[in-house]
Amino acid sequence: MYDIDQMETLLNFLELSPNLESLIIDQVNFTGNGSGHVSTFKVVPSCLVVSLKSIEIRKFNGYLEMVKYVLMHGRVLQMVIIETYYSVDPTDRRYNNKRYNKKNIEAKRVEALNKSLMTILRQTPWASAGCVIKFLSS
Numbered sequence: 001m002y003d004i005d006q007m008e009t010l011l012n013f014l015e016l017s018p019n020l021e022s023l024i025i026d027q028v029n030f031t032g033n034g035s036g037h038v039s040t041f042k043v044v045p046s047c048l049v050v051s052l053k054s055i056e057i058r059k060f061n062g063y064l065e066m067v068k069y070v071l072m073h074g075r076v077l078q079m080v081i082i083e084t085y086y087s088v089d090p091t092d093r094r095y096n097n098k099r100y101n102k103k104n105i106e107a108k109r110v111e112a113l114n115k116s117l118m119t120i121l122r123q124t125p126w127a128s129a130g131c132v133i134k135f136l137s138s
Contacts, residue, residue: 007066014045014052024056048073048127056081064117068124077128083136084113110137 014020052074057067060082070077114135121133 007069010066011043011045011069014047015043018046019051020047021051022054022056023052024058026058044073048077049075052077054079054081056083058083060084064120067121071121071124071126071128071131073127074131075127077126077131080131080133081136082114082117082133084110084117107137 014023048070052070053076055070055074055077057080067080067082070080114137117135118133
């Protein structure tokens with residue numbers, strides 16, 4: 001279930017920050033599967049229209065509705081940084097096999113996740129033609 005309360009809290013914060021130029025979201029765990037629609041929010045926070053130039057999301061957990069919303073309404077947005085990570089099950093027997101390197105497997109999974117995220121985000125209309133999305137991995 002999409003947790004609309006968390007999105008509303010973020011949007012309320014953005015509305016109360018009309019001059020916000022940069023936002024870092026650090027290890028926020030949005031719940032739900034993101035199946036809600038960003039179009040349900042009728043008021044666009046003014047900072048998305050006039051001042052927010054960058055947003056960084058650390059420890060991104062796959063919650064795309066928020067990112068889509070910012071891309072759709074961030075008219076002066078220049079950079080979106082998404083730090084993705086992939087947690088590995090320590091009981092996975094592949095890591096006991098010397099042929100596999102844990103870091104290489106993680107890197108491949110994160111790279112695949114980043115490509116998948118970018119494919120989805122490219123399908124979202126962006127308000128700022130000059131915006132760049134950068135992926136970091138941890």
